[in-house]
Amino acid sequence: MNRPVIAFAGLTACSGCQLTLLNCEEELPQLAEMFDFAYFPMGRSENDDCCSLEVSFVEGAVSTPGDLEILLNLRSRSRLLVGIGTCALWGGIAAMKNHQPRLELTEAVYGNFANAVKTFPPGPLSRFVTVDFAVPGCPPETNQVMQVLASLLHGTLPVFPGYPVCTECRNRENLCLLIEKNELCLGPLIQSGCNARCPAVSVACEGCRGPATEANVAAEIDLLVEKGFSREEINSRLRRFYPEWDNGQRY
Amino acid sequence: MAETFLTYNALGSFLVRLMQIGTLHGPTLNDLGVLSFNPVTSPDLLQLNYQRTLLPPKKYLLPPQSPILHYAPTEGYTPAKTPGDEILLFGLHPCDLAGIAYLDRVFLDDRPDPLYASRRERLVLVGISCESDEYCFCGDVGVCPTAAAVPFDLFLSRQDSGFRIRTGSRRGEEIISWAADIVGTAGAETRPAEAAETARRICHAVGKRRMFEGSTLWDDFAGRCLSCGACSLCCPTCYCVDVREYGAIDGQTGERVQEWDNCLFKAHGEIAGGINFRKTRQERFHYRFLHKYYGFGPLRDVISCVGCGRCRAVCPVGIDLLELFGEEPA
Numbered sequence: 001m002n003r004p005v006i007a008f009a010g011l012t013a014c015s016g017c018q019l020t021l022l023n024c025e026e027e028l029p030q031l032a033e034m035f036d037f038a039y040f041p042m043g044r045s046e047n048d049d050c051c052s053l054e055v056s057f058v059e060g061a062v063s064t065p066g067d068l069e070i071l072l073n074l075r076s077r078s079r080l081l082v083g084i085g086t087c088a089l090w091g092g093i094a095a096m097k098n099h100q101p102r103l104e105l106t107e108a109v110y111g112n113f114a115n116a117v118k119t120f121p122p123g124p125l126s127r128f129v130t131v132d133f134a135v136p137g138c139p140p141e142t143n144q145v146m147q148v149l150a151s152l153l154h155g156t157l158p159v160f161p162g163y164p165v166c167t168e169c170r171n172r173e174n175l176c177l178l179i180e181k182n183e184l185c186l187g188p189l190i191q192s193g194c195n196a197r198c199p200a201v202s203v204a205c206e207g208c209r210g211p212a213t214e215a216n217v218a219a220e221i222d223l224l225v226e227k228g229f230s231r232e233e234i235n236s237r238l239r240r241f242y243p244e245w246d247n248g249q250r251y
Numbered sequence: 252m253a254e255t256f257l258t259y260n261a262l263g264s265f266l267v268r269l270m271q272i273g274t275l276h277g278p279t280l281n282d283l284g285v286l287s288f289n290p291v292t293s294p295d296l297l298q299l300n301y302q303r304t305l306l307p308p309k310k311y312l313l314p315p316q317s318p319i320l321h322y323a324p325t326e327g328y329t330p331a332k333t334p335g336d337e338i339l340l341f342g343l344h345p346c347d348l349a350g351i352a353y354l355d356r357v358f359l360d361d362r363p364d365p366l367y368a369s370r371r372e373r374l375v376l377v378g379i380s381c382e383s384d385e386y387c388f389c390g391d392v393g394v395c396p397t398a399a400a401v402p403f404d405l406f407l408s409r410q411d412s413g414f415r416i417r418t419g420s421r422r423g424e425e426i427i428s429w430a431a432d433i434v435g436t437a438g439a440e441t442r443p444a445e446a447a448e449t450a451r452r453i454c455h456a457v458g459k460r461r462m463f464e465g466s467t468l469w470d471d472f473a474g475r476c477l478s479c480g481a482c483s484l485c486c487p488t489c490y491c492v493d494v495r496e497y498g499a500i501d502g503q504t505g506e507r508v509q510e511w512d513n514c515l516f517k518a519h520g521e522i523a524g525g526i527n528f529r530k531t532r533q534e535r536f537h538y539r540f541l542h543k544y545y546g547f548g549p550l551r552d553v554i555s556c557v558g559c560g561r562c563r564a565v566c567p568v569g570i571d572l573l574e575l576f577g578e579e580p581a
């Protein structure tokens with residue numbers, strides 16, 4: 001049987017998305033049987049840097065010349081490139097301060113050595129290469145990662161729902177933190193797929209999965225302002241995982 | 252069968268008897284304090300003076316997400332397993348019973364759905380009368396007084412000192428005969444049923460085929476709606492589902508699942524090639540309005556809003572289609 005040759009790689013990120021794969025402990029033996037993990041620096045010591053690949057899974061934002069080199073290399077030898085995790089798709093946590101000058105930020109961390117650090121504002125993979133499929137989340141849900149892998153074996157890619165977290169939240173009959181508790185919940189704007197993991201334990205949605213389809217950003221901001229939140233607070237919460245909200249977007 | 256009477260004092264024993272007959276489900280507070288239909292482990296947990304559960308009882312007939320077919324190369328497609336034992340669903344308000352009546356027409360009348368039929372068969376419906384609040388307007392039995400009779404096995408109408416029990420099926424009669432030592436004979440009715448003003452207004456406007464096309468409310472709704480899905484998920488008669496198929500990691504087998512959809516989602520009217528029948532939220536609201544009040548296909552001209560008030564209560568931005576009817580000249 002055809003055993004797809006794949007890569008799992010990380011750019012500027014916390015490696016949590018790659019860890020998501022390693023956390024699929026029950027499925028790992030079967031995954032190793034079904035796929036040839038030719039390039040997976042986090043999971044093996046010998047990696048093939050030049051074979052052609054069926055699919056590359058790439059975690060992390062592009063923030064250094066080294067990142068870009070890895071990304072271009074993987075793109076040029078893969079049939080499909082799949083971005084996994086919020087950093088790869090939107091910049092994520094690392095891009096939270098992209099509105100401030102890069103040198104200022106580097107100096108805050110590296111002091112006098114800031115000039116020697118080769119870095120640019122973290123950006124999503126799609127700013128540099130074509131991304132064929134996206135698995136959102138910080139980190140992504142194991143079941144969605146598994147669905148992508150399984151679908152590849154069936155010669156296709158899965159369809160993930162585009163509706164927001166609220167839909168899954170209501171389906172579980174959680175208490176609505178936005179309506180009942182007047183909390184700053186971003187659920188109405190955020191892509192579902194996590195089965196409302198946070199509201200299910202009474203924690204407002206922080207927006208780690210990035211925007212839902214046709215997110216009505218302006219209406220959510222109006223609602224939050226009406227509930228008494230300041231625009232600064234709303235903006236800083238919005239920017240935590242996705243820096244490029246269009247606050248006027250209403251659809 | 253003659254109507255029987257259950258005093259408030261005997262309610263506890265009656266519930267215990269029901270729990271001996273089968274698995275009892277009813278309105279209780281879940282772990283997060285949300286009123287919802289759940290399995291009942293002790294009669295004390297039942298919230299019988301409740302207003303409305305978050306999800307309607309349709310979750311027993313059409314779960315939020317459920318497998319419908321399994322695929323394997325040797326067997327091809329096989330139907331998903333049908334559910335198990337009987338469930339006694341206790342404490343259903345008339346609007347929710349009317350919701351089930353509507354779903355029955357959708358899924359059993361025209362090309363019956365075997366999965367729905369098997370889920371429906373195992374439900375014993377025990378209704379209870381209710382007090383309306385600022386959100387609901389069913390007028391006791393579904394929006395229009397002409398609405399089809401609501402289905403129930405037993406129905407408990409609240410009176411001054413207890414409930415009058417009506418039986419609506421053979422199963423209901425069986426249950427009452429098993430509880431013959433607990434119930435008594437019914438006297439005269441002390442609280443007559445009421446009809447609601449809102450329901451009359453809707454029926455009147457629908458009778459005149461009002462579409463409110465010139466209303467500014469459409470733009471207002473579209474500008475505020477978050478497409479959160481709640482209004483359809485929580486509606487006892489919304490039955491739209493999306494169907495997806497997921498292959499398994501063995502590379503051979505797969506599962507086809509259906510899950511609740513909402514016509515305010517972009518994907519609801521989307522077809523291959525990214526073409527969309529309803530590109531804007533305005534168009535989606537018109538569609539929702541048309542379906543709720545005017546019906547489509549075999550159920551054309553059947554109002555599918557049963558007046559439970561959920562969509563108005565759960566919308567985070569307070570959108571209420573009924574405001575349109577407020578524009579109806581008297």
Ligand code: SF4
Nearest residue numbers: 166169176177185187
């Ligand atoms: S708690 Fe948050 S995610 Fe859940 S329904 Fe309310 S707004 Fe949506």
Ligand code: SF4
Nearest residue numbers: 483489490491514542
């Ligand atoms: S079309 Fe809209 S209103 Fe009608 S059943 Fe579907 S979701 Fe509900």
Ligand code: SF4
Nearest residue numbers: 486556557559560562
């Ligand atoms: S449209 Fe609203 S009020 Fe009418 S049955 Fe559905 S949820 Fe209840």
Ligand code: SF4
Nearest residue numbers: 476477479480482566
């Ligand atoms: S509940 Fe309100 S905000 Fe949510 S989809 Fe329905 S109309 Fe839109």
